Amino acid sequence: MSVASETGIDSGIETATDTASYAPTDLTVPTRGRDRATYDQELVHAILDEAYVCHLGFVRDGAPVVLPTLYGRVGERLYVHGSTGSRPLRMAADGRRQEEDPGLAVCLTVTHVDGLVLARSAFHHSINYRSVVIHGTAHQVTDPEEKRAALDALVDHVVPGRSADSRPANAKELAATAVLSLDLSAVSAKVRTGGPNDDPEDLDLPHWAGVVPLRKGHDPLVPATDLAPGIDAPGYLIEL
Numbered sequence: 001m002s003v004a005s006e007t008g009i010d011s012g013i014e015t016a017t018d019t020a021s022y023a024p025t026d027l028t029v030p031t032r033g034r035d036r037a038t039y040d041q042e043l044v045h046a047i048l049d050e051a052y053v054c055h056l057g058f059v060r061d062g063a064p065v066v067l068p069t070l071y072g073r074v075g076e077r078l079y080v081h082g083s084t085g086s087r088p089l090r091m092a093a094d095g096r097r098q099e100e101d102p103g104l105a106v107c108l109t110v111t112h113v114d115g116l117v118l119a120r121s122a123f124h125h126s127i128n129y130r131s132v133v134i135h136g137t138a139h140q141v142t143d144p145e146e147k148r149a150a151l152d153a154l155v156d157h158v159v160p161g162r163s164a165d166s167r168p169a170n171a172k173e174l175a176a177t178a179v180l181s182l183d184l185s186a187v188s189a190k191v192r193t194g195g196p197n198d199d200p201e202d203l204d205l206p207h208w209a210g211v212v213p214l215r216k217g218h219d220p221l222v223p224a225t226d227l228a229p230g231i232d233a234p235g236y237l238i239e240l
Helices: 041-050 087-091 144-158 171-176
Strands: 053-060 063-074 077-083 104-118 126-140 177-183 186-192 210-213
Touching: 041 063, 041 104, 041 126, 041 186, 053 077, 063 144, 077 144, 104 177, 144 171, 144 177, 171 177
Parallel strands: none
Antiparallel strands: 053 063, 053 104, 063 077, 077 177, 104 126, 104 210, 126 177, 126 186
16 A cells, blocks of 8 residues: 555545445446456555556647646545646646536546567567556645645655655745645556467467566665765665
8 A cells, every 4th residue: 555545634535445446437448458457446556556657638728638747646536746837737626615617527547567578470569567547537636734645645655754754845835836636436457467479370480579577676876965964865765
């Protein structure tokens, strides 16, 4: 479970804990590769908690727009942050409190690439991956307490424990930062594992086939050049 999910924010919605899965919808049932789709809540949470960046898609002036951004999960809700001047955050008013404004319809995705799958034929090359797609309506967070907790969750999502080991945002910084909330409701995951799926007639071709595994890692820490003497790296960074 993500550190962000331990912040204690009340999501205000019914969670999927009772069924341990999300209900398929017209938006979340894929037209291709249905055998790779899953609605398992635990798997969805794991995929979301492991990534750093999501891609947020919406429609602006009749044209699709997709933006990469940081996010954090708190229970059955995602929080996405940005500048108050960014277009999606200006477009999303708080529809939970202003019934006349329905919020911003979005599609949010997260993907991990776990391996390059090399087949004997060019057609059957692929990747091993884990992905989550979320459809829903994003709303701007206006409650100050929820906003502060959401920003802490965003920081802790990237580096667990960091929000307690840094200066909190001041009033000016909070005013310049907007946060969107997106409930986990219309959600699906897709996963591809295993080796290449070559055609039987290609198995004797003289080409190497298999998987190039990929992994996420960190290089040694690089301290700030103006770091005060005697400040050592905290344990949560060494353990990353």
